[in-house]
Amino acid sequence: MNAREEILDRMRRALDGAQAPPRTPREYRRSLDPGTDAVDLLIDRLLDYKARVHHGTEAIAAALGDAGRVVVPADLPAEWRLGGARFIEDEALTTAELDEMDAVLTGCAAAVAVSGTIMLDAGATQGRRAITLVPDQHVVVVRRDQVTGHLAEALPRLDPSRPQTWISGPSATSDIELQRVEGVHGPRRLDVVILPE
Amino acid sequence: MSAAFPKAAKVALGMPQLRSNLAHATGTIRDKRAKAAGELDDWQRLRDTAAAVKADVQHRMPELAVTFERNAIAAGATVHWARDAAEANAIAARITREAGAEEVVKIKSMATQETGLNEYFAAEGLAAWETDLAELIVQLAEDEPSHILVPAIHYNRTEIRDIFKGRMPDAPEGLTDDPAALAEAARLHLRRRFLSAKVAVSGANFAVAETGSLVVVESEGNGRMCLTMPETLISIVGIEKLLPCFEDLEVFMQLLPRSSTGERMNPYTSVWTGVAAGDGPQNVHIILLDNGRTDVLADEVGRQALSCIRCSACLNVCPVYERTGGHAYGHVYPGPIGAILAPQLEPGRHDDLPYASSLCGACYEVCPVKIDIPEVLVHLRQTGPHGVGEKAAMSAAEAVMARPRLWRAALGAARFFSRPWRRRGFMRRLPWPGSKWTASRDMPVPPGESFRDWWKERER
Numbered sequence: 343m344n345a346r347e348e349i350l351d352r353m354r355r356a357l358d359g360a361q362a363p364p365r366t367p368r369e370y371r372r373s374l375d376p377g378t379d380a381v382d383l384l385i386d387r388l389l390d391y392k393a394r395v396h397h398g399t400e401a402i403a404a405a406l407g408d409a410g411r412v413v414v415p416a417d418l419p420a421e422w423r424l425g426g427a428r429f430i431e432d433e434a435l436t437t438a439e440l441d442e443m444d445a446v447l448t449g450c451a452a453a454v455a456v457s458g459t460i461m462l463d464a465g466a467t468q469g470r471r472a473i474t475l476v477p478d479q480h481v482v483v484v485r486r487d488q489v490t491g492h493l494a495e496a497l498p499r500l501d502p503s504r505p506q507t508w509i510s511g512p513s514a515t516s517d518i519e520l521q522r523v524e525g526v527h528g529p530r531r532l533d534v535v536i537l538p539e
Numbered sequence: 540m541s542a543a544f545p546k547a548a549k550v551a552l553g554m555p556q557l558r559s560n561l562a563h564a565t566g567t568i569r570d571k572r573a574k575a576a577g578e579l580d581d582w583q584r585l586r587d588t589a590a591a592v593k594a595d596v597q598h599r600m601p602e603l604a605v606t607f608e609r610n611a612i613a614a615g616a617t618v619h620w621a622r623d624a625a626e627a628n629a630i631a632a633r634i635t636r637e638a639g640a641e642e643v644v645k646i647k648s649m650a651t652q653e654t655g656l657n658e659y660f661a662a663e664g665l666a667a668w669e670t671d672l673a674e675l676i677v678q679l680a681e682d683e684p685s686h687i688l689v690p691a692i693h694y695n696r697t698e699i700r701d702i703f704k705g706r707m708p709d710a711p712e713g714l715t716d717d718p719a720a721l722a723e724a725a726r727l728h729l730r731r732r733f734l735s736a737k738v739a740v741s742g743a744n745f746a747v748a749e750t751g752s753l754v755v756v757e758s759e760g761n762g763r764m765c766l767t768m769p770e771t772l773i774s775i776v777g778i779e780k781l782l783p784c785f786e787d788l789e790v791f792m793q794l795l796p797r798s799s800t801g802e803r804m805n806p807y808t809s810v811w812t813g814v815a816a817g818d819g820p821q822n823v824h825i826i827l828l829d830n831g832r833t834d835v836l837a838d839e840v841g842r843q844a845l846s847c848i849r850c851s852a853c854l855n856v857c858p859v860y861e862r863t864g865g866h867a868y869g870h871v872y873p874g875p876i877g878a879i880l881a882p883q884l885e886p887g888r889h890d891d892l893p894y895a896s897s898l899c900g901a902c903y904e905v906c907p908v909k910i911d912i913p914e915v916l917v918h919l920r921q922t923g924p925h926g927v928g929e930k931a932a933m934s935a936a937e938a939v940m941a942r943p944r945l946w947r948a949a950l951g952a953a954r955f956f957s958r959p960w961r962r963r964g965f966m967r968r969l970p971w972p973g974s975k976w977t978a979s980r981d982m983p984v985p986p987g988e989s990f991r992d993w994w995k996e997r998e999r
Binding site: 502 | 560563564567568571579580581584585587588591592594595597598600601604605614619620621622626670671672673676689690691692695696699718719721722723725726729730733734735747750752758759760761763764766767768778785786788789790792793796800802803804805806807808809810811812815817818819827829833834836837839842
C-alpha cells in the first residue's frame with residue numbers, strides 16, 4: 343500500500359463506528375452594530391497598529407513622501423500617480439530591481455474594520471505579491487465602499503483561487519520579551535489613503 | 540513509567556533567570572490575550588463554532604483530505620503523503636535537490652520541528668535556515684525552542700544581544716539590547732538570503748478543502764518572503780489542519796491571533812492556492828503528514844487534541860509551564876497541549892506528561908477551540924501505564940478500604956503516629972515508601988476525629 347492509501351485507510355479505521363458530531367452552530371456576529379461607522383473604526387485600528395492614515399486622492403503625494411522610485415501595478419489608475427516620484431510599472435521586474443524601489447503604491451480588494459485589516463487578492467490595482475513585499479514602504483489606497491465591518495463580510499469579496507495577503511499594520515515582531523517592534527522583513531512603513539466612493 | 544519531566548522540571552526550577560524571564564513573558568501575553576478576547580462580545584459563540592468545525596473535520600477527515608488533494612492538484616500543486624517524519628523529511632530533501640538547491644529558507648513551523656527537518660537536512664548535507672526572529676535566535680544559540688509561539692521566550696534581551704554578537708557573523712558593531720536594534724540586525728542578516736533563496740519550506744495554519752488553499756499566519760514578513768520569493772515552495776501540513784470551507788476562516792482568523800499574540804489580527808496572513816502564473820513560486824509542493832495523528836484520531840476522548848490550532852494560549856496560563864518552561868516537557872509541543880499531544884503522538888515515550896498538571900482547568904478556559912485538556916489528561920492517566928510501586932500501593936489501599944474494620948484500624952494508627960505533626964497540619968517527609976509521595980508534596984495530617992466518629996457522636 344502506498345502512503346496515501348495507507349493514511350486514508352488508517353483514518354477510516356480510526357473512525358470506524360464513530361458518531362457524527364452535532365451540526366455546527368454559527369451564531370457569531372457577521373456585521374457591526376447599526377450606528378458604528380466602519381471607516382472610523384478601521385482608521386482607529388490602523389492608527390493603533392502605527393500605520394499612517396491619509397484622506398483623498400491628493401493625499402497620495404504626501405503619503406509617498408520623498409520616495410523617489412515607486413513601483414506600481416500596470417493597471418494602477420493614472421490619477422493616483424501623484425507627486426514627484428518616478429512611477430515604474432511592474433513588468434516582471436527582477437528581485438534586484440524591486441529591491442531598488444523606495445515604495446510601492448497599490449489599491450486593495452477589501453478591508454475589515456474590526457481588525458484593521460487590508461486585503462489584497464492580486465486583483466485589479468494590486469499587482470503580484472512580491473511588489474508589496476520587497477520595498478520598504480507600502481502606500482495602499484482603500485475606497486470607502488471596500489471597507490467592511492467584519493471578516494465575514496470581507497471574505498466573499500476575495501477570490502480564493504488567487505494568492506492573498508491580509509495586512510494588519512506594518513511588519514512587526516514581539517519575539518523579544520513580548521515587546522512589539524514595528525518593522526522586520528516586510529515594509530516597515532504602511533500608509534493607508536482612504537478615498538470617497 | 541518515564542520520569543523525564545520531574546527531573547527536567549527540577550533543573551528548570553533551579554534557574555532563577557529562566558523563571559523570571561518566563562514569569563514576565565507569560566504574564567504580559569496573558570493580559571494581552573484576555574483584553575483581545577474580551578473585546579469581542581461573541582467570543583464564546585466563536586469558540587462553539589470552532590470546536591464544532593474541528594469535530595466535523597475529524598469525523599470527515601478521509602473525505603476532506605481527498606477533497607483538499609483534488610483541489611490543490613487542480614490548482615497546480617503537487618501533493619505528497621507522508622506516513623511519518625522520516626518520509627516527510629526525505630520527500631522535502633528530494634524536492635530540494637531536484638530544484639538544484641543545497642539550502643532552504645524556513646518559516647517557523649511546528650510540523651517541521653516535529654519531523655526534525657533541520658537535523659535531517661544537516662545530515663544530508665543540506666542547510667535549512669530559520670527566518671522567524673525567535674527561531675533564528677534559537678538556531679544561532681544551538682538551543683531548542685521552548686514555546687510554540689515565542690520559541691525564545693526563555694531569553695531576555697541582553698541574552699539575545701550576546702547570542703547575536705557571538706554567533707551572527709554580520710552582527711553590527713556596538714549592537715545594543717534594544718529590541719528594535721536586534722530586529723534590525725536580523726533584518727539585515729536575512730535579507731540577502733531571502734532575495735536569493737531558491738527553495739522555501741513552510742508549514743500551514745489551515746488547509747481549506749473546498750478550495751485547496753493553504754494559509755500561513757505570521758507577523759514579521761519572513762513568511763511572506765519565503766512564500767513569495769523562491770521558485771519552489773514545500774509545505775509540510777499535518778492532516779488535522781484541514782478546514783471544510785473558505786468561510787471557516789472568518790471564525791478561526793478571529794480566534795487565532797487574539798488567542799496567540801493578543802492582537803486583533805496578526806500583521807500578515809498569506810493564502811495561496813496551488814500555482815499562480817507569474818506570482819510567487821511556480822513549483823508548489825504540499826506534503827500531507829500523518830506521523831501519529833491517525834492514532835490520536837482513533838481515541839474517542841483523545842482525538843480532540845487534533846483540534847489544536849497551535850495558538851499557545853494554554854501554555855501562557857498554565858501554572859506548571861510558567862514555572863518550568865518548555866524544555867522540561869521534552870517534546871516539541873510543551874505545556875498543557877503538549878501534555879496531551881506528546882504521549883498520544885509517540886505512545887510510550889511521554890507517559891509522565893499527563894501528570895505535569897494540577898488539573899486547574901485554566902487551559903480549557905482559554906482554549907479557542909474548546910479542547911477539554913483536563914478531561915484528556917485524566918483519560919490518559921487512566922489508560923496510561925502505572926509503576927509497580929503505585930500499583931502495589933493501590934491494591935493495598937483497595938484491600939484495606941474494602942474491609943471497614945481494617946480501614947478504621949488503619950485510620951486510627953495513622954492518627955496515632957501523626958500526633959506530633961497535628962498542630963502544623965502537614966508532614967514534610969515520610970519514611971519509605973511514603974517518601975516517594977513526600978519527595979514533591981506535603982502529606983496532610985489526618986484529622987483528630989473521622990467523619991464516622993463525628994456522625995456517631997452527633998446522632999447520640
